Amino acid sequence: MTPAKTKSPQPPRPTRGQPRKPHRPPAKIRKALRAAAAEKQELTEQIVAGGAAAAALAAAEALGVSQAELTPTELQSWMQDMKARLETIQQHPEQNLGEIEEQIARWSQEPLRLLAQRAAQLKANATPCCCPDCQRPLTQQKYLARTITSRFGLLVIYRGYGWCARCQTWHFPADYALGLGRKAPASPYVQEMCALLTSKMPSEQACQVAARLGLDLSRCTLHREAHRQGLRALELRAQSLEQLDTWEALQQLAQHQNEGPPRAPFTLVIEIDAWNIRERDHWGQTQQLRQQGEKISRWHWVYMGTVFRLDCRGQTAGARPVITERGFVATRHGLEALLPQLYREALARGLGQAERVLVIADGAVWIWNLAQDRFPHAHQRLDLWHADEHLWSVAHDLYGRDSQEARAWVTPLLQQVREDHTLQVIQTLTDLKPRLEQAQQEKLQTEIDYLAHNAHRMKYQQIIAAKKACAQGKATPEQIQLANEPLGSGAVESTCRQYQCRFKRTGQFWSLAGDEALMGLETLWRNGRWHELFPHSKSAATLN
Ligand SMILES: [Zn+2]
DSSP: OOOOTTTSOOOOOOOTTSOOOOOOOOHHHHHHHHHHHHHHHHHHHHHHHHHHHHHHHHHHHHHTOOOOSOOHHHHHHHHHHHHHHHHHHHTOTTOOHHHHHHHHHHHHHHHHHHHHHHHHHHHHHHSOOBOTTTOOBOEEEEEEEEEEEETTEEEEEEEEEEEETTTTEEEOHHHHHHTOOSSOOBOHHHHHHHHHHHHHSOHHHHHHHHHHTTOOOOHHHHHHHHHHHHHHHHHHHHHHHGGGTSHHHHHHHHHGGGOSSOOOOOEEEEEEEEEEEEBOTTTTOHHHHHHTTOOOOOEEEEEEEEEEEGGGEEEOTTSOEEESSOEEEEESSOHHHHHHHHHHHHHHTTTTTOSEEEEEEOSOHHHHHHHHHHOTTOEEEEOHHHHHHHHHHHHHHHHOTTOHHHHHHHHHHHHHHHTTOHHHHHHHHHHHGGGSOHHHHHHHHHHHHHHHHHGGGOOOHHHHHHHHHHHHTOOOHHHHHHHTSOSSOHHHHHHHHHHHHHHOOTTOOBOHHHHHHHHHHHHHHHTTOHHHHOHHHHHHHHOO
């Protein structure tokens, strides 16, 4: 018999929102569950204890490392394995030297990783546990493992750390000794590769190239590490500019050029130009700001300069000009930032010793103001091809683009420019003006002004004559020197183009912090000062 539904003492139904009382399982099941929980607890304790024991063992083993070497057993097994792999290649006629290289590189990775780990551990063990700032011994010393991405794979290194009561901070002295950043996950070599690859190509490409070179780096690591190194490059740049602040440092910088045997008098060439870069300003607020009547331009100027001694300029067998040694400057931080950088580079390249200084650029007014301000005694030259372009633009305007008439009209004027008869050219243009319509007149006047402002910078005849004499084999020693002088600012323009190949790709948007840091890296590389950021790269160059 089932009790009547109405009479049975039903517990009150929980109302919505109130927690339902937990169902109490029968005693038998409760007992079984308790036993299982106890077992689990025991297991967890075992795992934790096991983990702690393994960690303690690993730490003890790491701290006991007294030699950076592989054991004979390890070496033996590596050699056997390698022998077998190379034998297999011999059995495959289609596998070539490429396969041999791949196999050796791939299967030598682990012994090299072990060796690197032990050598790094040895260095960590030998580092005194003292504060790197105040040199006092650290208290509350303990050990902690750190995993580092290295050239050979992941390394686990145990380092001692402790508290500096004076500086009120924890320190890991071995990290300093090993050249590891506070939070950076990469070894110095990997830091360098991130910086090098990312400054040369976009990070998604860099990621693939790194993988092919045997470095397993995520795009995020590459990007973040390159940015961190870029900031270090800017720090170095700021430090090098401090040399301009004290007389002694300034002397030292200028003296650098006096080292070695005395040199013949030389000309120092400074070329200046600019290009623009697109940045992510006001991202997501464009419409709103435009509606408020603000003009939004995401394009900003990058100012560049290059400095070299004329005797470092030569020609390839194909008559292409090459410059063996030169300095570069690049900044997105405006002209105020460009000025000291360019001046420092010029000093380092021999501004103080140069018999003559030559500034070459297009007609931009800011450039000549800058030249006047920082290099007041320099000889100024307008880029010949820019002057040509201005005359061609008048010709196209008058007679139509690429027309025979335009060519016929402009040719004698181009010749006059090459003969230093700029005033005659200006006269021709001025005589032409009354015959034109208002709009054309205004345009022409702009070109006349351009030529008039730059006339004193348009002296090309002597150099062209010297080049001709050289070609005919009749040049005087003076002419040989003169013929080497550039007529235009091609050297800086080609540098600008090279930077643009990296910084001005389709769909690329930068942040000011991001582009300046990466440009800092690229410039440091080009100036031959890479080793200041990555000292190991210098030793790599001298290893034999
Ligand atoms: Zn301290």
